[in-house]
Amino acid sequence: MAPATVALAVAGLLTVSGTCTSAAPDRAAAARAGESGGLSGAAACPGLKGFTCATLTVPLDHRGGVPGRLGLKVATADNVKAPKGVLVFLTGGPGQPGVPFVERLSKVLAPVLKDYRLVMFDQRGTGANALQCPRLQQEMGSSDLTPPTARAVTDCAAAIGPDRRFYSTDDTVADLESLRRALGVRKLTLDGVSYGSYTAERYALAHPQHVARLVLDSVVPQTGYDPMDRAALRAAPRVLTAACRATGCTTDPAADLAAVVGRYGNGVDVIDALTTWEFVDPDYAEMIDALHKAANGDPGPLQGLIAGVREGGAASAEELSQGLHASTLCLDGRYPWGRADTPVAGREEALEKAGAELTPADYGPFDAATATGLGSMLSCLHWPRTPVPPLPPRHRRLPGVPVLLLGGDRDLSTPLEWLYDQKRLTPRARVVVVPGAAHSVQSRAADDKGRRAVFDFLLGRR
Template identity: 50%
Template sequence: MCATLGPGTRPAPKDETPSAATTALRAEPRLTGSLPCSDSAGFTCSYLTVPLDRGGGAPGSLRLRVATADNAAAPRGTLLLLTGGPGQAGAGLLPRLRQRFSYLLDDYRLVMIDQRGTGAGALACEPLQAEVGSSDVTVPTPEAVRECARLLGSNRDHYTTADTVADLEDLRRALGVPQWTLDGVSYGSFVAQHYGLTFPHRVRRMVLDSVVPQDGPDALYVAGLRRAGWTLRQACQEQGCGFDPAAALADVVRRYDNGVGVFDLIVVASIVDPKLTGTRFVPVLALLRLAAQGDPAPLNEAIAELRGGGGTPPGQYSAGLHLATLCADLIHAPWGDSTTPSGQREPAVDQTVRELRTDQVWPFEPRTAVGHGVVQGCRHWPPSRPNPQPPHPRLTMPVLLINGDRDLSTPLEWAVEQAARTPHGKLVTVPGMGHSIQGRNPVGDRAVRDFLLA
């Protein structure tokens, strides 16, 4: 049983050195406005108030919505579930996600939070939101990116992952728990790792689902581009499709110069229907075959239908927060990190295309690696304060990493890379699965159950 400890009754461990992520220790955080959650019986919804600028240079504060299960005396303590993006709401997803994690709720006290810039306090950039919604791959116009940066002003510098890590430490102290267990999905796995690398003695165990490596994603998505061919061939073999879809894809993107759109389509398909059967999403294999045979119209229509984020409100997924955080966090962009002047970014992108070999990204082309939304969005984002790196190089607590072998958003190669540098980490690869495993696959759920309930 996890004993409670009031905030301020114990000095911070020595490894929790003062930094952008530990300035929260200067105040006594607390949860306010507590009421039963209207959409989730057995949970209390409240607010955590945190400073906008952890360095104290800019005034203002943020109210982050928190949903907390009422079983404060749960035998295995508190489980913080971190959602993805960056940009996805947290507490607002509780009604759906509590079903996925129901097998843990008798043993753990589940907590969810709307990370800064999401949920009710979402950063709203209307043109950008309308263009890309929740997509990493869809390319925004330079005008929409610059307009978003203008709307946010200098406050855009206060939405790094390190700022969120500091918010989570405030939340832990407000809950009065000395340690907790973290479960992060997609970008949430990156947040969880950075918290664990900043406050290692505060974490009992950690689950990383659909893993973003602790150094951040490869801005070029080389592993995901390369993995697409393997994923298509696996699906074709299962369905007896009668052609080589990877070779067809290579032919199509060269003939019609639509690599980014095709990649976007396949990424979404791999999330919705990782076996690419076409029963729950567009029939990707059939569309590629038609395009390779000289009829690209159905494929291009499917790509066009996918574009645009008009149906995704910022409170559900903030495209503005996505860019503000992602562009600050990237340290492996073609131009370096977020401090690089705007005028130096385009030459760096051009140089990257010249240096990439086709075999590194096949069945796509090198220009696809720099043409998608991550590079093109951050290419036009103004220079900003970079995400401060955590003080510790390795996660020291027990860590379970789970990843689908057909995940193109956070490809399996990323999880393998992270597992290799995690001393007490165990990687479980889930066959036939795409992005976001828990609650959607019995192999993944069994691994989590064994890890968290053993």
């Protein structure tokens, strides 16, 4: 596959429909919608039969210290009296909107939508209200791992300004609770993919009495995202070896991967490309071949794939806001230097110290420079000092509601190791692993096993 073809394939990952594309409500419009919050401006969603689009008005600061309102787009199915209640589907990122995916997800979930009322919303800072950081957006595109420049990060934080402290997962959880109240229902069933699974977990911890069921697809555990991405680094040999066996390839991709990183010192580029490649081809066929050639002295094909992935990963802020992504990860995360309220001076020294303490058991076939040089780490290394909300206890168990944990064994974005981390904290978990599937099982897996499991789970058949 030529680099240009790779770019086209990757670019297709973030294609969204035009559902609910009216002008975005700004803070003034949100204020006009009513200081008491709730849904306003309801009208049929353009081009989408059976759904109503509206605006959810929420406080900028749920703690009440800073005035201001936000208007979040919401799409609700019109079957208000669905017998099993409301199903809120939570998209990922952080930074991905929800409403533009209603048409696609309503087709995926069609077998359960006579029983459930599907609701999706644009989380704060996403979609038409995306936080805009042009330089960071250009440098990172749709990637979590591409390293940004320090200038892009500091420019982004300056553009958002002091309000950046209001874009944590805590704030989104509070918005979701506002949505529940606006819908007038006692409980929600939540279906979260990737970062959406983390949001669902955090909502369940904060509001256990308002959760009926949880589907957690491509799981980010409630203990939080590791900015060194060590589980993915260690999982890469397993994933590539399984893919190789399934396709009958004759190389040893785990050995080739270790040889490439050792020879070229390009671990960040390689794990970034692999993590994106699962969306292009969960068999990783061309990537495995390119790794083998690079291990044997011909890095050209691998460099071409890496370049194609970077080119094809371009995304607008409306598709996936890197400003929101950085704001949320930096507020939520735990880093070698602490959290975002730690002074910037001294962070680099703390990161260097943490890197020096790593061993091969931490990063597998990669190296310490990979673990400490990923975009998810560097964005927050340079993020200005910002007040942070308290985090819930890391090892508090989820409430005892039915939970389906769903994953693909080829996923490097959210490796299976994370799913099993979450299982240990989930009393009533059912685990379904789909062989050959990568990230976002419900919408992307070729095998229907995961979708059937979701339907059975939501309809109470198992």
